[in-house]
Amino acid sequence: MFCRNCGNAMDPNQAVCLTCGTPAGAGSAFCPNCGNPVAPSAVVCVSCGVALQQKPAVGGKSKIAAGLLAIFLGQLGIHNFYLGYTKKAVIQLLVTILLSWTFVAPTAIWIWAIVEAVQIFQGKITDANGMALSD
Ligand SMILES: [Zn+2]
Ligand SMILES: [Zn+2]
Incomplete structure (x- = not known):
């Protein structure tokens, strides 16, 4: 396996490239x-034909924090x-x-928030910058 950011060989068990510090699977250059x-x-490597999956970059926001905030607040x-979804939040x-x-309106919003909490825990919701939430 090779680092997708700098192209150096890396161990499949390595979480981070030791050469450039990029998390395994992140980057799109190699x-x-x-x-x-x-x-x-590119969706497929023209050299070896392997499918190139782009892992979404993980941002600094926590899945647990976002999920618990959705459930309780x-x-x-x-x-x-x-x-960062300020408009929706307002x-x-x-x-x-x-x-x-x-009775209906707050209940509807509560159900909406619970649905979003589930989607947050399922990893279906990113932050407003499109960054995946960290586990
Ligand atoms: Zn690297
Ligand atoms: Zn290849």
Whole structure:
């Protein structure tokens, strides 16, 4: 296996390239199978034919933190503030506060937040910059 960022050989058990410090699978400049340079947008390596899967880059936001915020403070949109989805967060916050005298609206927002919590734990939701959440 080769580092996708610098093309140096690396042990399959290594989590990080010892040459450039890039996490295994991150980067798009080299084929992980044969180590030849590939185009960043290539889906298949033209040298060896292996499929090039682009692992989403992992950002600094935590899956656990986002998920717990969604479960406990999701009605106030706190998890979306955390992830950077400010517009969505404000909608959840305002609907919950302004329509708190109704039963339906806060419940709907709560269900919405729980659905998002599940998606966060399943890794289906990234932060607002498109970075995957860390485990
Ligand atoms: Zn490297
Ligand atoms: Zn290759």
